[in-house]
Amino acid sequence: MTATLFSPNTLLLDKHADYIAAYGSKKDDYEYTLSEYLRMSGIYWGLTVMDLMGQLSRMNREEIIEFIKSCQHDCGGISASTGHDPHLLYTLSAVQILSLYDSINVIDVDKVVDPFHTLFGVAGLSLLGDEQIKPVNPVFCMPEDVLQRIGLQPDLLN
């Protein structure tokens, strides 16, 4: 395959990090606006990649935490973006983001517990500290024991 002659065989980590760091400021971009319905998950994906690259500090932690606070509804669930309806997917993404930032308690944790009834929900409960559930790694969104068994270390990209 001729493509391999010209394609890099290492990750261009700095460029990837720059791209993601700049992504949030694309507020006048059509595709960015159209994907508002999954914004919370998009933020989570960007943050985990930055974390894997050791560049989490380049993201605006305060702004993101305020955004999450504005997305929690009375029922306890969290929406993808301001004004959207709460949903399990985005509640989990929010909990994962707050785990990364060690700031679980900026939301009303007791209220969050109600909407969880699925595998995603169980992961969320684990991150919220439920002792009856296996510990879950927020970056990989997998149980810690599975990561141990397959020998997957988080410091992949250095």
Next chain:
Amino acid sequence: MHGRVKVKSTAQQEEEKRKEREKKLKAFVSARDAVLRKRSAGEHDEEALQLTQQLLSSNPDFATLWNYRREVLLQLETSREKDEVQKLYESELHFIEACLKVNPKSYGCWHHRSWVNTRLPQPDWTRELGLCDRCLSLDERNFHCWDYRRVVVKESGVSVEQELQFTDRLIGSNFSNYSSWHYRSTLLPQLHPQPAPDSASNTSPSPTASPQIHSHRVCEEQLLKEYELAHNAFFTDPNDQSAWFYYRWLLGRAEREEMISCVYVSRERERVSVAFSKPVHAQSEGLMLVLDGQPQQVEWRSTHPRLRHSPVWLCDLPPGSVSDISNEHNLTVHWTEKYTHRDCALYTGCAESWCRDSATDQELFRSELSVEKSSVLQAELQSCNQLLELEPQNKWCLLTIILLMRALDPLGHEKETLAHFQTLKEVDPMRSSYYSDLCSKFLIENTILKMEYAEVRVFSLSNKNLTTLCHLDQLLLVTHINLSSNQLLRLPPQFAMLQCLEVLEADDNAIESLEGLYHLPKLEEVSLRNNQICKLSDLESLASCTKLTRLDLRGNPVHKTANIDSELSQLLPLLCKSQAFVV
């Protein structure tokens, strides 16, 4: 110049595109803001339907808008007659279909369609089934459509036979249809279930029997027909994986019995080591330790802090309870959650004792394919070998043959298996790491079996291209281990399960991490020549192995550290104090 087509410059085109997108964005944003405003104001009217329709037509994944739309429709229902409601929802179905054309995999669309069918006074299931057929003909693996189809089938009472015929048609027209094969695997056990064993109907169900309403297995007669179907598929197109995966499902996968596989007692350390058939969290399993008829208050701990779920757990007996070698003791570990237990007798004059089922008895390594009878597996192996003659480089065939050989006779077929793995790595180099790891696993399994037949506690697997370690929970009793001349990268935390290890030889690997050499109470000699241990901190865990007297680190980057001797004596004081031989 004449005859020259006027082409806009790239800059102009770019500018036009940018203006176009800006326009689109503005329209979207103003519609979105209007909708969200209306929603907050609690307005449920035609305008809401129009606005949401406009937005959803180009962005059907905007889930909140479907929620709003449902609120509006429910409101409108209250002021309409039945036939008007029918029309209202029929046009809704029409709208959803248009959205599905934009994104046939939109969760929001399919969910909304299911909901609409619950509101329709007269749902038309035939039409819905037709929609599924059409969607699947465009994309046979659209799982949204498959899920929706299952709902339609259930609601409209389509029979299992009809659905099975449906899969016949799909598979018949195109063998490469993973979803159809998968659907088939769920239908067959309903139509042709394997009859339950006779004993189950007569005796009262024991607490250990898992409550199965129906088996996931298929009766033998039908199974043989399915083998033929699978053969047709992979003989016709050996490179398509779906038939191969279906075939592996047919051959069956045994569930390992949940039990305590080994109990080991050490008088000197007054410690009990327990190996379970799967990783557990000891504190949640209702474990009870009984010594000479007396329940003991013990604390269970894992062999390594990173292993919070582990197959091996340790506990300390009350001091003095078993230390007198002239006394005999009886120990029982109860796993109350699974209604099972294991006894272990510690005899007079014995410093240690254990009780263990052999790997053969536990059918430990046969769980890949072993539900079928040997005769069936043998016949299937023959068929696959026939195909291999025609297609010697087919990776699916090679891999399936390996699995069949392992199910039939892992030790007898070892040589052939290694040869096939070599071929696999050549024909499918992108997965060579997977094959190396899988081959390593099988070699470890074979070595465990050989170790048991020889009734020794020495595990030797050197110069075998090992790339990974597994089944370390099965090596609880091993005293000597030789892993030299392989391609190992680390001794993982699981290595700490080798509670009886005295001698470790792991020269000539690429080991960087020694995490698993952690609190190994009997470890005396460690040889790690020619590895990749780089920093002194990589050796930290060795300080917890208090009986260590010999450590060979020659040929490692760390060995070149300045003042290595004094550094080591600080890091591992016990090792160096005891007139040890540190190289």
